[in-house]
Amino acid sequence: MIISVSWRNIWRNKTRSLVVITAITLGIMAGVFSTAFMKGMMDKRIESAIHTELSHIQIHDSLYSKTNELKYYMQGTDALARRIDTLPHVSGVTQRIIVQSMISSAETGAGVKIMGIRPEEERKVTDIAEHITDGKYFEGIKRYPVVIGEKLAHKLNVRERSKVVITLQDLNNNLTAGAFRVAGIYKTSNTVFDESNVFIRYEDLAQLTGLPPGACHEIAIRVEDNRYTLPVRARINTLLTGRERALTWTEISPEMSYVTQVMDMYMYIFIIIILLALLFGIINTMLMVILERHKEIGMLLAIGMSRMRIFFMIIVETVLLSLTGGVTGIVLGTWLSKHFETHYIDLSMFGKGLEQLGYSSLVNTSIDPVMVINVTFMVIVTGIIAAIYPAWKAIHYDPAEALRIE
Template identity: 45%
Template sequence: MIFKVAWRNIWRHKIRSLVVIIALALGLWAGVFSSAFTQGMMNQKIESVIRMEMSHFQIHQPKFRDEFDSKLFIKDGLSIQKIINQEKDVVASSGRIIAMVMLGSANTNGSVKLNGIIPSDEAIVTELDQKVTTGAYFEGVKRNPILISQKIAEKYKVNVKSKVIITLQDINGEITAGAFKVVGIYNTKNGMYDEINVFVRRSDIANLMVAEDNVHEIAVLLNNHDLAEPMATKYQKAYQELEVLPWMDLSTGMRMMIEMMGTYTLIIVGIILIALLFSIINTMLMAVLERVKEIGMLMSIGMSKPKVFFMILIETVCLTFLGAPLGLLFSYGSITYFGHTGIDLGSAAYADMGFSNVIYPSLEFGDYLDVSIMVIIMAIIASIYPAIKALRLNPVEAIRKI
């Protein structure tokens, strides 16, 4: 009967209850959707970092990442790569020669990061072949082909078949140069990445640098993101003279960003829930204060204080449970929809920061569960003050109220 009374009490003021329910649903949707949006943005960033930049883990000489010194190569790197490729969880690996070089065209010159790759390996590890928008992926130019980004093409005013000059230090520290012909132009939609990276065949650059079978970097792609850390640890033990780091440690900014985004999401959801909490407290307080006489009567005829408390608690929880599933359902629907279609932010500025400008919101089941638990806790907290207010009523004074 207490459930019945509580339930019917909610519908005494239909408009008021509906406003709270809708506010709750919209508030919850806003919180959950912003979480999903942030999560989607982070997932895409992580995916992009893994697929385009870092792979799951990389191997270098310990100081190579700081100094980019061409002498800091992994001796017999291609043999190590072959051993790694035999691991069952390894999808593919790419042994790269890397150097900071001067790129010159007829119009301008500047510094870029040159990646000497084995095109077939790189196509699997970074799917670089699929990013080519103009020209071809190392096809059609026999001698010294180079793949450059759209951004670099625009900056150096070059196109497919244009000739560019690369000047660099070989592994002995001698200055050397080579002419390359643009074979294709790629666009990863990651502005920061595109601004600096160019690709040539490892064999071509190895000749210039006298690098033989040595590489500067081995990037390894796994079949599972979660294996990045354990596999890196495993190979670090195997090659103690080298530095083996998982993607999140290769990019310290990423680890920080993931943690920051998690905190940011928590703060946003927290603020929304606190706002909803006060909205529910306000409504329930109104409901209690306008029923002072009735509650006084209930206590007069023998309704115990725990039962009065329970009744107010049920009313609050029912009110919350009407709005919350609606909000969660709406969130699920919109996240599923936009998870397929994506949300176009319409600005290339995000791409320049390394984020995609089309975001696919995403939220895991566990996150819905977390939000639901938070809402339940919020509903219980919201009921406490109005319920205490009801308990403090003196039946005699309460029934005198008009």
């Protein structure tokens, strides 16, 4: 019955309650949407990093991981790659030769990472082929094709079918060079990646470097879903016998998971700031409420309602008021976030800056159910905190004095 009284009390002054509820609704809706937006941006960055740059798991010679030296390649990896490809939940496996080198055009040169890949296998692991904006992915050029990023192409002032020269040190530390023609130009959401990664055929790079057949520096593995990363890595570990080590994408790029954690923390700080602002609004409203009901509270004390029950009644009223706005805000924020899960938010006016940081300018939101539950809980706690002072004030009313008020 007390809960019913509390609920009805909220609607005694509809305008005032609706103003407070609207403020809470807008605050929480903005909070939920903003966190979904930030999470969507982060998820997309991670997804792009995995699908374009890192893959889920990589295997290297442990010395190569430390030094990135050409000589620390893994031998006879074809059988291992085939075996990994048969593991459950593995959707693609590719072997790569990786060399730090120079790429030059007729006009200028740049230091880049050359990756010798097998295009058909690479397609199953990374999505560079889907980012081709000019030319084709290793098609159209029969001898020594190269695929470079758009940013690098601009830097070198080259386009499709232009000639570039790749200069590198071979296994015997001799300087060697090869002339390549641009088969395709790709553009990802990360301009730094586009500027520094060049793809040529595995066989071409093996020939240039003098690596034996089946040798590679990296085996990249894509799994069906990120949740299979750890189980698949555990299976792969049982297949490794030498110095090879299998690393997950969070181990290869720890800053990526740190950014996620930091972003989570920022999201909660953001919500807490919103709730703090709302807290004082709610306290103010509830102080007005108990001042208006001074006489009524005096009557309740007079007829024998305990101070604890009056305290509880005001706490319940405040929590219900906060929850009404909070839940409405969560529902609207979730609805808005769900809408933008399938519809892009176009930030192309900030695209250049975002792409420098590796973020796409087309963002989808991503709502986290745990965050929604936590926000609901935080709204309840805010309601309780906001109610404590007004409720404490109410229970200290003197009934005789309160009843004298006309």
